[in-house]
Amino acid sequence: MTDFTATRALFHLPEGVIYLDGNSLGPLPRSASTRMAQVLERQWGDRLIRAWNDCDWMTLPARVGDRIARLIGAPAGSVTTGDTLSVKLFQALAAALALRPDRRVVLSDTGNFPSDLYIADGLLGALGRGLSLKVVAPEAVADAIDDSVAVVMLTEVDYRSGRLHDMRALTWRAHAAGALAIWDLAHSAGAIAVDVTAADADFAVGCTYKYLNGGPGAPAFIHVAPRHADVVQPILSGWLGHDAPFAFERAYRPAAGVERMRVGTPPILALAVLDAALDAWNDVDMAALRAASIRLSERFRAEVEAHCPMLTLASPRDPHARGSQLSFAHPQAYAIMQALIARGVIGDVRAPDILRFGFTPLYLTEDEVVRAATILAEVLATDAWDRPAYHRRAPVT
Known part of the structure; x- marks a missing residue:
């Protein structure tokens, strides 16, 4: 049985703050500072360049990848880490398109994160093969999968509403139509039970700074199904994706398996913090x-529906049909959230009118959830949000 009191103790949680924004940025693991100091002082500081060998830095992306693999139902050796989510999605989409050269359509949905769609637009335009991106409503994805589709590219959990796609069913539909499936797990990994193997996903990508608590800008991950891993040709043929990077050969030879999806020098400091953060998952049962x-x-x-009738639920009512978040709509969402934050309840806002709250059992308690709802009700009942300071927009919402 998972002890969430024990996992809560592993995080630095500022006193007086109820943190409902782990779906945007996880809190600081207490072990991260110690690990960072160790890598800075004992490894980089004392060993200098020798640390690449002495401290086994070069294999860190794969070792961290294997730890993430356990959380997403992927086999060992099928996940590597580094770069950003946008880069990893770019790699996955390019590789998938190359496996379906006679097809021209990438299918996605309006609930996908805009960055994913930007990456797809840019890549398809650069390839210049008459490729197109087709974007439909989330509910229409299954019916839109036909024999023109090369790749179905979806985010499993909608970042605005938390709506949850059925990964297994949609991947089956894609394969039945001869297409491949790429899944963005940014709001899934560490939030819900994920099994990319059971779903038969072709590729999966994700970030690690949300529910995995790897820190701001933490490295992303990519999973390639073993059946594709030695076949895909990486569009970003970086030197650390080479089979023998220190042979310094003129010609590129991709490394075996998912290692070919590495690009540049691994961010050792960031990976070390992420590795420390993943310790919190050692004894966690995802169910x-x-x-x-x-x-x-x-x-x-x-609590919110009982005491905040002016808010409209913007997430699926069935908890099994959403990820680990809830969204509510209100025309003054931004100002309301600023008033909440000023009172120690931290969530976030997604344009144009969504108040978004994440639920992370690793460190969040039921008492905190009830207090947060009470404070939200007070803010609304007293119009405490309607102050000039709360309407002033900050760069990050």
Whole structure:
């Protein structure tokens, strides 16, 4: 049985703050500072360039990848880390398109994160093969999969509403039509039970600074199904994706398996912090985590709907049809959230009118959820949000 009191103790949580924004940026793991100091002083500081060999830095992307693999149902050796989510999606989409050269359509949905669609637009235009991006409503994805589609590219959990796609069913539909499936797990990894193997996903990508608590700008990950790993040709043929990077050969030879999806020099300091953050997952059962997140989100939903009638639920009511978040709509969402933050309840806003709250059992308690709902009700009942300072927009929402 997972002990969430024990996992909570692993995080630095500022006193007086109720943190409902782990779906944007996870809190600081207490072990991260110690690990960073160790890498800075004992490894980089004392060993200098020798640390690449002495401290086994070069294999860190794969070792961290294997730890993430366990959380997403991927086999060992099928996940590597580094770069950003946008880069990893670019790699996955290019590789998938090359495996379906006679098809011209990439299918996505309006719930996908805009950055994913930007990356797809840019890549398809650069390839110049008459490729097109087709974007439909989330509910229309299954019916839009036909024999013109090369790749179905979806984010499993909608970043605005939390709506949850059925990865297994949609991947099956894609394969039945001869297409491949890429899944963005940015709001899934560490939030819900994911099994890319059972779903038969071709590629999966994700970031690690949300539910995995790897820190701002933490390295992304990419999973390539083993059946593709020695076949795909990386569009970004970086030197660390080479089979023998220190042979310094003129010609590029891709490394075996998912290692060919590495690009440049691994960000050792960031990977070390991420590795430390992943220690929190050592004794976590993902089914227990999912059950706990549902309990927390359902308690919050019930409290908000009972005491905040001016808010409209913008997430699926069925907790099994959403990820580990809840969204509510209000025309003054931005100002309301600023008033909440000023009172120690931290969530975030997504344009144009969404108040968004994440539920992370690793460190969030039911008492905190109830207090947060009470404070939200007070802010709304007293119009405390309607102050000039709360309407003033900051660069990050």
